[in-house]
Amino acid sequence: MGVKQYISFIFMILFSLLLCSGTSLAESTINTSSLDKGLSVDLLNQDPDPVNPGDVLEVRISIENTGYDDIENCFVEIKPEYPFKALSGEKLVESIGTLGKRSEDDRRKVLKFKVGVENDINEGSYPLKVYLYSTDKKKKVSLTKELTIDIDSESNAEIEYISVEKLIPGEKTKLTFGIRNAGNSPLKNSMFSWESTNDVILPVGSSNVKHINLIDVGETANVSFEVLTNVNTKPGLYKLDMTLTYDDIEELQTITEAGYVENEKRKTIESKAGIYIGGTTDFDIAFMEQSPTGAYTFSVSNIGNNGANSVKVSVPLQENWTVTDGSNSVVLGNLAKGDYTIADFNLEPVTVGEELPIKFEISYTSSDGIRQVEENVISLYASPSTLQAGSKMTEESSKSSMLSHKLLFLLLLGAAGFFVYKKHQKKVIEKNAEANLTGENQTDEKKMDE
Template identity: 85%
Template sequence: MDDKQFISFIFIILLSLLLCSGTALGAGTINSSSLDKGISIDLLNQDPDPVKPGDVLEVRISVENTGYNDIDNCFVKIEPEYPFKILSEENPVMNIGTLGKRSENDRRKVLKFRVGVENDVNEGSYPLKVYLYSTDKKNKISLKRELTIDVDSESNAEIEYISVEKMIPGEKTNLVFGIKNVGNSPLKNSMFSWECSNDVILPVGSSNVKHINLIDVGETANVSFNVLTNVNTKPGLYKLDLTLTYDDIEELQTITEAGYVENEKRKTIKSKAGIYIGGTTDFDIAFMEQSPTGAYTFSVSNIGNNGANSVKVSIPVQENWTVTDGSNSVVLGNLAKGDYTIADFNLKPATVGQELPIKFEISYTSSDGIRQVDENMIPLYASPSIKQTGSKLTEESNESSMLPYKLLFLLLLGAAGVFLYKRYQKKVMEKNAEADPTGESQIDEKKTGE
């Protein structure tokens, strides 16, 4: 190797050493700037611990300068990401002023932030991002940390309500179930079903199963069914068996080194409820006739699907009709479904010669033992008073019927008069004969002479 080659070799070595030295220095500079200059950010505590979905989380953060220089104009900022969110009333940035160097008292600051937690978060540990930076021209810092927050979640649900307590036999009813998420995590892939003892109640137009994709925390999902029971169903309380199944999010996921493994586990909630079949019924009132005495007769029919006990029909005070004689109520007793009876009322219309509405009140005890009142209104023609017209006709009829008796009486009276007159005349003649005994012979002589 000649001198030139040796010099070139030495130059290359020196250049390589210089480059390596520069790289090392550069790396040292990067490290020194990224070593956060002795600044530390730590989570002191969280409240509540663990926090539940939908709650408000309060975190206490410690910021400390362990370096050898003061740092002025320091700021701490939180940047929440799912499942955390900034509250509208909270400021995510705090100006903490100067962080003194390690030998000074103001080297440490304790900060408190409040953030919200989403409702649909599952149980686990989640990062909360915190930034520390300064506007100090001499000692600028920019530091990011992720604080680990524990979230506790529990899935649970309940049948909050049933829209119907009673059903009328033979009447189609919309039955609505309210399913509420009372847990701390959303209910996913839910399935609800119900069944009635002995199939007394059956769905119409659909099955007894409904699927619900998602029920958020605190929310209620309504599922409805059109149902029907037989018209001849005996009144009483019938049991419904309710079943709700859904994915158990917390038990579905198992943490392994490879990540999350789906276990496909379902959670089932069984409950029961009661629905009363029976209760109220319906009535029909129709006008039948008006008697000569002025009484109106009505038919009262039980046209519903339940019996009615202690039935009473009344005519309340109203503008068009007035009850004139007797009570305004008639007790009819018990009416089974399909039965009817009659009720009479003495009524006086406000005006005559036209149709006037008349209102009835029917009170009865339903099959569930509750006193009910049913209102019914029908049109009723107000005819002239038959009672007064009937009285005149009766008088004329009485006079006509008495005429033969009057004629007979007059004949008898005339016959008696003739009889008395002849008797009187006979007595007069006998008296005259006794007073003039010759009168008869003289008369006879005159008759003979002639």
């Protein structure tokens, strides 16, 4: 073989290889590009539309092949990223089998997916990523599409509760306010404050303002204050004014490239509530004296900061003491704060010579018109010279006196009987003597006659 022939042979081989390589590369380019361009992923609808923070979102997705070749072993996957999240029990990957080419009926599939929406998201439109791919060895394809999901956000808050309905004058009380996020977006940078009419109620140890960084959707934040009222405050219902301000992100929000929210607005909610000052009071009972007949005298004092009406003191049934005579209750009438009065009870202890607890019940109408019952227990010494001992001594003395009278009567009766007996005996003797004398006289007369 000549040199020219050899060179021509080598050139033909290289040209053939280049031609084959170009054909294969062209086929590969056509397969990938044409299949990718023939696929489409579209959002048919979302439910609800728009969706609220914290809700469950359902999306219906349309998958379609408009290419000239079938695509086998196709899968669709949802990969939720913030503000979306996977839900327990819900599939994120769905197999759709074969997508027919553009002229076939099975070229289009419709799928449903459910994902959750985070609570702390603001209003706006957010991307939900969808992946379409196949495991066909000959025609592997993949496509990523971002579906635009509209999220609504409405901020709203309310004072859910106040822990205390009544305050006792002069008594420090913990006052707690429950602030509930009733909207569907988080409350950020909240500030709560309150004040009462004429400063009748004042905070102790802190101001009347508290800050809360975040209140999530549906949650309640508690803020507490130690409060005090003047001891001389007139009982009644007083107004409490409350103010809540927080960041409200609405139509004017702007999402910057760094992801921060600008143009925040402050929203203010003002409300009022009534709180009663007054109510119950406290009592003190002390032993004063014991009479010789067994009556115990007690002092009853209103030591609280409120007046008490229709006060009644009772000695209920108990183990150590018994009411022996009269009623077990004493009506004392009205007692203003600082006033006192006395109550008497005829009591008999179970034993004498020791300290015994005794229980009292004090019922009264408080300044808010509610009937109250308070128990009070004191220790009372049971003296031997009680009504019980006095009664026994009187009984024994009475028995002794009766015995003496009976004995004296029997003595007198015996003396009288003895006197009558003696007198009767005297008469019998005199009568016998007279009879003897008469008999002797008759005998003498008879002798004289003879």
